Amino acid sequence: xxxGQAQQANKTILVVEDEPDIGSFLTEAILQExxxxxxxxxxxxxxxxxxxxxxxxxxxxxxxxxxMNGIELYDRLHAIQGLEAVPTIMVSARLPHQExxxxxxxxxxxxxxxxxxxxxxDQLLA
Amino acid sequence: xxxxxxxxxxxxxxxxxxxxxxVEDDDANGALLTHIIAQETPYMVVHVADSERALEVVQQLKxxxxxxxxxxxxMNGIELYDQLHALFxxxxxxxxxxxxSKHEDxxxxxxxxxxxxxxxxxxxxxxIERACNPPIPPSSLREADRxxxxxPHDAL
Numbered sequence: 001x002x003x004g005q006a007q008q009a010n011k012t013i014l015v016v017e018d019e020p021d022i023g024s025f026l027t028e029a030i031l032q033e034x035x036x037x038x039x040x041x042x043x044x045x046x047x048x049x050x051x052x053x054x055x056x057x058x059x060x061x062x063x064x065x066x067x068m069n070g071i072e073l074y075d076r077l078h079a080i081q082g083l084e085a086v087p088t089i090m091v092s093a094r095l096p097h098q099e100x101x102x103x104x105x106x107x108x109x110x111x112x113x114x115x116x117x118x119x120x121x122d123q124l125l126a
Numbered sequence: 127x128x129x130x131x132x133x134x135x136x137x138x139x140x141x142x143x144x145x146x147x148x149v150e151d152d153d154a155n156g157a158l159l160t161h162i163i164a165q166e167t168p169y170m171v172v173h174v175a176d177s178e179r180a181l182e183v184v185q186q187l188k189x190x191x192x193x194x195x196x197x198x199x200x201m202n203g204i205e206l207y208d209q210l211h212a213l214f215x216x217x218x219x220x221x222x223x224x225x226x227s228k229h230e231d232x233x234x235x236x237x238x239x240x241x242x243x244x245x246x247x248x249x250x251x252x253x254i255e256r257a258c259n260p261p262i263p264p265s266s267l268r269e270a271d272r273x274x275x276x277x278p279h280d281a282l
Contacts (some may be wrong), residue, residue, distance in 0.1 A: 021173065021183065025172045025187065028170060049201050085209075110186050111186055112186060112187050112188060113184055114143045114145055
């Protein structure tokens with residue numbers, strides 16, 4: 001494994017990506033290059049459904065999503081007891097910088113540099 | 127969490143993971159190539175079926191190699207390359223075609239690598255490897271690198 005430590009293998013990343021090919025790519029990249037588990041969902045409502053079953057250690061979400069945007073999803077997720085401290089990476093071609101700073105969300109610009117994304121994942125989960 | 131030093135250190139790191147954008151409209155071929163590359167190389171593959179989707183995907187992910195079928199719907203692989211090249215000037219490309227001699231001029235003019243279909247798996251993997259890791263010309267090595275690479279007796 002190029003990133004992370006073997007003992008981190010039980011950590012789970014919730015990825016919210018509405019474009020299937022990008023979602024598949026991110027899933028493959030994270031599974032191949034890090035020790036972490038991944039759950040991929042296509043939008044905010046599905047993410048909120050999944051967290052009833054699984055407590056994520058990290059949220060990676062698009063800003064632009066159908067139904068609710070990444071900030072709305074972050075706010076709803078972080079309002080749930082036990083999930084207030086889940087670190088979050090938001091990806092977008094147009095990052096809402098003020099909203100990110102206000103919430104301590106790490107922003108990564110699109111088009112994504114895979115190295116930058118995986119390094120940030122490792123830093124947040126270390 | 128939002129740590130300036132974190133962002134700066136990430137931004138300075140050179141890219142080491144290679145991301146290949148494969149554009150192939152035949153789903154079976156695309157799936158096979160994706161599987162083979164994933165199994166046989168350390169590189170990541172994004173497979174899309176047409177040029178329009180390729181141009182959308184590059185808004186999302188930074189590719190390090192384009193692997194383009196020549197025959198694509200609406201826009202051929204060379205036309206797609208020209209549009210991608212305008213966005214990513216330094217990203218190399220491999221064109222897959224059954225008629226390499228017919229398209230030789232347009233491939234050479236753009237300094238692309240053409241690979242004739244059907245191809246041997248080894249040829250494809252070697253071509254990808256060369257495109258992802260081109261040899262560094264000696265003239266581009268910095269003086270410091272040269273001294274590191276030179277055998278000690280050179281100094282005598």
